[in-house]
Every structure is written in structure tokens, then in C-alpha cells.
Amino acid sequence: MPELPEVETIRKDLSRLIVNKKIVSIEINLKRIIKPNTKVFSGTLKNNKFAQIERIGKLLIFKLADHKKYLLVHLKMTGQLIYQKNKKIIPGGHSDKSSIENLPNKFTRVIFNFFDGGKLFFNDARTFGYLKIVGKEELEIIKNKFGIEPMTENFKLEDFEKIIKSRKTNIKAVLLNQQLISGIGNIYADEILFLAKVKPDRVASKLTKKEIKNIFEATGKIIRNAIKYRGTTFNDYLDANGNKGNFVKFLKVYQKEGERCLVCSSLIKKTKVAGRGTRYCPHCQK
DNA sequence: CTTCTTGTTACTGA
DNA sequence: ATCAGTAACAAGAA
Numbered sequence: 563m564p565e566l567p568e569v570e571t572i573r574k575d576l577s578r579l580i581v582n583k584k585i586v587s588i589e590i591n592l593k594r595i596i597k598p599n600t601k602v603f604s605g606t607l608k609n610n611k612f613a614q615i616e617r618i619g620k621l622l623i624f625k626l627a628d629h630k631k632y633l634l635v636h637l638k639m640t641g642q643l644i645y646q647k648n649k650k651i652i653p654g655g656h657s658d659k660s661s662i663e664n665l666p667n668k669f670t671r672v673i674f675n676f677f678d679g680g681k682l683f684f685n686d687a688r689t690f691g692y693l694k695i696v697g698k699e700e701l702e703i704i705k706n707k708f709g710i711e712p713m714t715e716n717f718k719l720e721d722f723e724k725i726i727k728s729r730k731t732n733i734k735a736v737l738l739n740q741q742l743i744s745g746i747g748n749i750y751a752d753e754i755l756f757l758a759k760v761k762p763d764r765v766a767s768k769l770t771k772k773e774i775k776n777i778f779e780a781t782g783k784i785i786r787n788a789i790k791y792r793g794t795t796f797n798d799y800l801d802a803n804g805n806k807g808n809f810v811k812f813l814k815v816y817q818k819e820g821e822r823c824l825v826c827s828s829l830i831k832k833t834k835v836a837g838r839g840t841r842y843c844p845h846c847q848k
Numbered sequence: 849c850t851t852c853t854t855g856t857t858a859c860t861g862a
Numbered sequence: 863a864t865c866a867g868t869a870a871c872a873a874g875a876a
Contacts, residue, residue, distance in 0.1 A: 563854060620855075639854050640874085688872050690855070731866060740856080748854060797853090797875090837868070838854065 564637040565620060566712065566745025567788035568799050568807060572643050573617045575802030579645045580674075580682060581612050582627070589673040595686070596672070597694035606631050606695045607674070619708045619744030623701065632701050634694045640669075640798040641684065641691030648679025665804075687798060709742040712785045722778045726766045733769060733777070734762035735836035745785070748838050749794055749816045754780045756815045761847045762835045787812065815841040 564572075588604050590596055596603045611627040622643075624633040635643065646665060665683045666673060672684040672693060684693065696704070710716050710725070725743065729736050736742055737751040746754070755762050757780035760773050769777075793799060793807030796817065800806060814824060819832035819841050828845035 565855095636855080638856075639872090687874060688854090690872060729865085735866085738855085839852080 563639055563747050563749060563796070564641065564793070564799055565747035565750050566617075566785055567750070567809065568793035568801075569617055569620050569622060569637065569745075570789050571792045571807065572637075572802045573615050573622060576612075576643065576645065576682075577615045579802060580676065580680070581615065583680065584609065584611055584677040585674055586677050587675045589675070590671075591666075591673075592671040592689060595689060595692045597692055602695055603693070607633065618705055619711065619740050620747070621704075621708075630698060632696050632698075634692075634696055634701075634704070635684070636691050637686070638688070638690035638692075640687040642686070642798065642800050643802055644683045644685065644800060644804045645802050646681050646683070646804075707741055708744040709740060711744045712746070712781050713789075717782070719775060719778050722781075723771070723774050726769060726774050726777070729766040731766060732763045732835055733760060733766045734838070734840060736766045737777075737781075738836055738838070743781075746781070748840075749796070749813070750784055750788065752816045752841050753814060754784050756843060756847060757784060759847050762840045762842055763833070815843060817841070 585607050586609070588607055590600050590603070593600050606626065606629055610629065612624045613627040614625040616623040616625065620636065622635040624635065626632060637643070644665060667685065669685040669687045670683050671686050671689065674682040676682070684691070710721055726733070726736055734751050734755065737746045737754065738748070752762065754777060758773065758776040760769065760777060788794060788809045791807065791809040791812065792801055794809040794813065795806035796810065815830055818830045821830050822828070823830055823843040823846060826843065826845045828843055830841055831844050832839060832841050834840060
């Protein structure tokens, strides 16, 4: 599930791979995920270039060189953006093994073809993801819906505490709410709360100042470290080169139900909180 | 066959 | 108006 660290990894990869390369054609295999429609989509992108790639929360923002428009890409649960450079056939030579995927595959929904023969594949098994062309005004409206973002100067303990104190729902629901705090999904919410030693079903407004500080610091540590290790691959996530993320080996509770806690050896439990599968250590987390 | 998976939003009710 | 809780979405894996 691509969350902030996975999307950030893709953003950085693609910034190096496709910025300022002319898009010569676009292939759309599933029209339903293209917004506002395929005509505007292809018309805006063909013969254009990505000038810059940004991110807010889990949303990728491709700033276009011409037309003053932006391409928004949301990967939702199973979306992938994988770039492959022009495959040269070297007579008698070895094949290009820089990418591990054989693309396109049956989940390839959109292909961007660049002038140099490079291709960007948007794959999505469950087709929850979307690609959307927007103007500056619509972009600003969308951006304004996102809450404070870890890893930025806007992520301050004071604001974090205000947000948490103002909510009567459980702390996990608050961490997952993109309009309050952006970029955290199910994997990192559980990992953050384990590191902070707080049970996921605790009522947010009733947490102590100390507990909120621990969650704040755990958020920074987990997100920073997950970016460092290029994200978590559980099922579908791959980076822009088609490689897996390495953070999976640092997970302490996510998908660890029935295993022993690495800190206290209690059995990791699984319940449902905020409508999502939730793992925690019943001894370490209070 | 049923159940589970999750990011986001629509809907319902308080 | 604001908030909280749940269902729905899609489709593959088990």
C-alpha cells in the first residue's frame, strides 16, 4: 500500500528519470481511471514535458511545462509507476536487466512514451487509482484539503497536539485522517503507535501530553526511516525502477500477528480499529 | 463459494 | 455546521 514513504520514493526516482523528457504518445487501456476524460488527458500531455514532480500526502503532482496544467496521480492500494528505458537489443550481448518487471502486463492501464524510447507504465491491479489533469485553481483546492505533513516545517508538536486533543475518536483514526495529518496509512499508523507505546484504540483527546509527544516523535522517526529504506513492499508496491522497498524487515507489528514482540516477547495481537486491520503489542502499548 | 485486504469518499445519524 | 462511524468501491488472494 503506497503511503508517504513509498510515494516519496517514486517521486524522487521519477524526478531523475522523466523530467524534461518530451512525451510523444500516451496509451490508455482503461478509460475509467482517466480524468476529466481521455481527450483532455491526451491533448494536455502529448508533446508536453513534466517540468517538476511534487507530492502532498500520498498524491503525486506532475507540473507540466506547457498549458499551465498539472497531472495528479493517486496510486490508492495497488497502483505502480514504473519506468523502463529504451530496450536496446544488443546483438550477442546481454539483455537489459535494470528492471525486474516484464511490462506491459495485464494490469498496465496507461503507458507514457517518451521521445527517447523510454516508457512509464501505470499499473493497477484493483483499479482504485486515478490520473487526473487539473489547472492551478483546482490544484490549490485539492492541496488545501491536506493536513499537516510529516517531514516539513509545518509539522510542529504544538499543532500536532492541538489536532489530537480536538478529536474524540481513536488515535489511529486521527493518524489515518488525511485532512488532519497527511501521508500516513495503515502500515505506518500501526508502526508509529507501537514505537510510541500507545494502543491504537485510545481516545485521541484523552492522551497525555507525553503520549502525544511520543507519537509525534515516532511519526518523524518511522516516516524518515521508511523513506531511507525506500518504502515497504508487502504485496504490490514497487519503486519507479520496479524494485521492492526494504523497510519490510524493520516492521515491528504490521502483519506480525501471532509472532512474539521483539521488545517483550508477548504475542502480537490483531483487531479492527477505525475499520482497518490493526496490529499491536498488548504489553508494550498502553 | 466466502472472507479479507485498504485509501478515500459518500452517506447516515447525532 | 461539525463530527464520528460505517458502507461502499474494485478485484485479486487465500
